[in-house]
Amino acid sequence: MARLQGQVALVTGAAVGLGRGYAEALARAGCDVVLCDIRPEVVDTAAALRRHGVRAEGYVADVANPEDVRRVVDGVLTGFGRIDILIANAGTWRGGGAKDDLDKSLKDYEVLIGTNLKGVYLFGRAVIPVMLAQGGGQIINIATDHVHTHPGRPTAGGSGMDLYDISKWGVLGLTLTWAKALADHHIRVNSFSMGATDSHMLRGFHNNAPSPEEEARWMKPEAVCDLAMQLIAEGPAGRTGENIGVWVGFEIELKPVPAAKPEPAAA
Amino acid sequence: MAYLSGKTAIVTGAAQGLGQAFAERLAAEGAAVAICDIQPGVMAVGSAIAATGADVLCQTFDITDVSACRSFVAATTARFGRLDILVNNAAVWRSTPVTDPWDKALADFDAVMDVNVKAAMVMCRLAVPHMIAAGGGDIVNISTDYVLPKRRDGVNAPDTDLYNASKWALNGLTDGGAQALAPHNIRMNSLCMGPTDTEMLRALFRPGGKLAHLGGPDGPPPEVIAGFMDPADIAGLLIDLMKDGRTGENIGIWAGQTIELGPRKRWDVRMRERADFTGQPLRDFGPPPWSDAPEPVWSLAVGQPTE
Numbered sequence: 254m255a256r257l258q259g260q261v262a263l264v265t266g267a268a269v270g271l272g273r274g275y276a277e278a279l280a281r282a283g284c285d286v287v288l289c290d291i292r293p294e295v296v297d298t299a300a301a302l303r304r305h306g307v308r309a310e311g312y313v314a315d316v317a318n319p320e321d322v323r324r325v326v327d328g329v330l331t332g333f334g335r336i337d338i339l340i341a342n343a344g345t346w347r348g349g350g351a352k353d354d355l356d357k358s359l360k361d362y363e364v365l366i367g368t369n370l371k372g373v374y375l376f377g378r379a380v381i382p383v384m385l386a387q388g389g390g391q392i393i394n395i396a397t398d399h400v401h402t403h404p405g406r407p408t409a410g411g412s413g414m415d416l417y418d419i420s421k422w423g424v425l426g427l428t429l430t431w432a433k434a435l436a437d438h439h440i441r442v443n444s445f446s447m448g449a450t451d452s453h454m455l456r457g458f459h460n461n462a463p464s465p466e467e468e469a470r471w472m473k474p475e476a477v478c479d480l481a482m483q484l485i486a487e488g489p490a491g492r493t494g495e496n497i498g499v500w501v502g503f504e505i506e507l508k509p510v511p512a513a514k515p516e517p518a519a520a
Numbered sequence: 521m522a523y524l525s526g527k528t529a530i531v532t533g534a535a536q537g538l539g540q541a542f543a544e545r546l547a548a549e550g551a552a553v554a555i556c557d558i559q560p561g562v563m564a565v566g567s568a569i570a571a572t573g574a575d576v577l578c579q580t581f582d583i584t585d586v587s588a589c590r591s592f593v594a595a596t597t598a599r600f601g602r603l604d605i606l607v608n609n610a611a612v613w614r615s616t617p618v619t620d621p622w623d624k625a626l627a628d629f630d631a632v633m634d635v636n637v638k639a640a641m642v643m644c645r646l647a648v649p650h651m652i653a654a655g656g657g658d659i660v661n662i663s664t665d666y667v668l669p670k671r672r673d674g675v676n677a678p679d680t681d682l683y684n685a686s687k688w689a690l691n692g693l694t695d696g697g698a699q700a701l702a703p704h705n706i707r708m709n710s711l712c713m714g715p716t717d718t719e720m721l722r723a724l725f726r727p728g729g730k731l732a733h734l735g736g737p738d739g740p741p742p743e744v745i746a747g748f749m750d751p752a753d754i755a756g757l758l759i760d761l762m763k764d765g766r767t768g769e770n771i772g773i774w775a776g777q778t779i780e781l782g783p784r785k786r787w788d789v790r791m792r793e794r795a796d797f798t799g800q801p802l803r804d805f806g807p808p809p810w811s812d813a814p815e816p817v818w819s820l821a822v823g824q825p826t827e
């Protein structure tokens with residue numbers, strides 16, 4: 254099922270966790286992959302993907318740093334000549350909230366908005382011109398189910414992570430806007446809003462000792478990564494501007510593209 | 521006794537437009553107001569409000585200057601003894617097409633996010649301890665109907681990704697804040713309005729603005745202005761919102777419709793509403809059917825009733 258031969262994908266935050274999973278799934282589908290991460294082991298993660306017979310490269314880079322972003326994107330262009338798929342996945346989490354001390358919040362803001370929102374923005378803005386010149390491409394920005402909750406779950410991230418939620422709502426704003434701006438240029442832009450998925454981050458969140466019940470609840474990264482592959486497989490005519498909910502306890506699937514809402518009748 | 525007598529309110533970006541209207545109305549309801557803006561014109565706004573007999577504190581500074589924010593909040597509480605209301609209104613709008621050069625893209629991110637998001641967060645963090653001490657309070661973040669559209673085609677103009685993202689981001693501030701602060705009797709909501717007659721909007725219709733083809737040297741023509749909402753009416757809704765006591769909501773305010781709070785929404789209803797919208801596939805967005813403009817007028821529901 255190697256369907257993506259000849260294509261080049263860029264996955265951010267791909268040393269471990271879900272990012273690594275996306276890169277693995279892409280490589281298995283025959284796609285050349287470029288990975289970046291602040292973790293130096295991203296180089297080894299990339300090397301391991303070559304067993305699938307694809308070209309794979311790893312960059313140590315901070316997605317919040319414009320120079321790093323340019324270095325990665327320019328490097329991909331030099332080495333691979335094109336970028337067909339971007340998965341802006343790098344993300345980080347820290348707790349905090351409205352009652353935090355300002356100095357703590359300013360530090361958290363730099364980290365959370367820097368990585369989760371600015372990182373997505375910078376990679377999008379660096380890659381979009383490439384895709385425009387190529388005549389098409391696909392972008393998946395990774396948000397969280399806090400910005401698209403499943404039925405019956407009333408709240409967003411709760412009371413203790415407003416800055417994380419700010420960063421992810423911002424990602425959604427970028428997705429919706431880019432999708433609209435690029436719809437006529439065959440560039441599809443969608444978001445994933447997923448709930449708890451087994452990853453490096455989530456395990457850390459549970460002090461690397463989740464209870465068996467907890468662990469059993471989590472979605473499997475393979476399932477989420479497979480969903481990304483299904484989204485990519487829709488090809489140039491596929492959906493765009495959609496914020497796809499991926500929820501614990503629900504079928505992990507792409508819903509059929511909903512029919513247009515009827516025009517509201519004039520008053 | 522006036523509704524807000526004995527209370528203190530901060531309004532950011534109050535030199536003109538909606539911020540000025542919020543400050544005037546809060547003062548008229550009896551609150552002492554502390555207002556600020558990067559434009560020195562805020563001093564004249566302050567003097568005019570003081571002339572009505574209200575207590576006013578006025579400072580000119582850049583809201584992205586964190587230490588200036590600290591001194592402003594400190595001066596406010598030193599002068600009036602308490603802080604009850606914060607309106608995060610200051611914002612910038614920038615045209616940021618995705619094809620912009622890299623250096624502009626970098627500068628724009630900080631320019632838009634620092635005012636529209638970071639400063640709002642900073643002001644919240646500074647205000648909350650005083651509101652807890654006062655036994656409660658109201659924080660209102662000024663967003664846009666882009667994040668709560670009444671019509672499918674009026675949202676998320678394609679050439680302002682950062683402005684759009686900044687206002688979507690405020691959902692996180694309001695959501696998280698409302699939940700964290702509810703036990704302290706502090707409410708946090710967002711006002712999400714459509715086109716309102718302010719300098720920010722009029723400037724778009726002047727030569728060089730993105731809607732210049734619909735305007736003239738003086739900005740929008742009268743028939744277009746007639747479709748804008750009046751900042752004073754939005755300020756009236758701010759008062760209604762505080763009297764109502766709800767929290768954690770995005771309040772939609774749409775041109776051509778009654779300006780009203782509407783029924784309270786449960787948490788889950790509110791979240792579904794957002795999710796349902798964001799789940800809409802993009803290619804079903806058509807150009808606005810009423811528009812004769814040469815290009816789609818994305819954000820202008822000019823005087824068109826939508827339901």
Ligand SMILES: NC(=O)c1ccc[n+]([C@@H]2O[C@H](COP(=O)([O-])OP(=O)(O)OC[C@H]3O[C@@H](n4cnc5c(N)ncnc54)[C@H](O)[C@@H]3O)[C@@H](O)[C@H]2O)c1
Nearest residue numbers: 266269270271290291315316343344397449450452453454
């Ligand atoms: N796992 C979940 O339950 C879950 C749920 C919702 C959303 N998400 C989102 O999915 C994405 C992946 O998360 P994950 O769970 O795999 O986390 P993870 O921590 O396991 O992996 C994230 C990767 O991003 C990298 N990274 C962090 N900051 C970076 C930076 N500044 N520059 C470059 N790389 C950086 C990390 O080193 C790590 O390799 C994140 O955006 C996260 O917010 C995860």
Ligand SMILES: NC(=O)c1ccc[n+]([C@@H]2O[C@H](COP(=O)([O-])OP(=O)(O)OC[C@H]3O[C@@H](n4cnc5c(N)ncnc54)[C@H](O)[C@@H]3O)[C@@H](O)[C@H]2O)c1
Nearest residue numbers: 533535537538557558582583610611664715716718719720
């Ligand atoms: N007018 C509309 O149609 C409309 C629609 C939706 C949302 N809004 C929102 O309403 C709010 C008020 O907008 P407006 O229409 O009155 O715009 P405006 O431009 O007339 O007023 C904004 C004020 O904020 C001030 N400001 C900007 N940057 C600042 C900084 N760095 N430090 C201090 N002050 C700063 C400006 O000087 C100005 O006085 C904004 O948050 C805007 O996004 C307006």
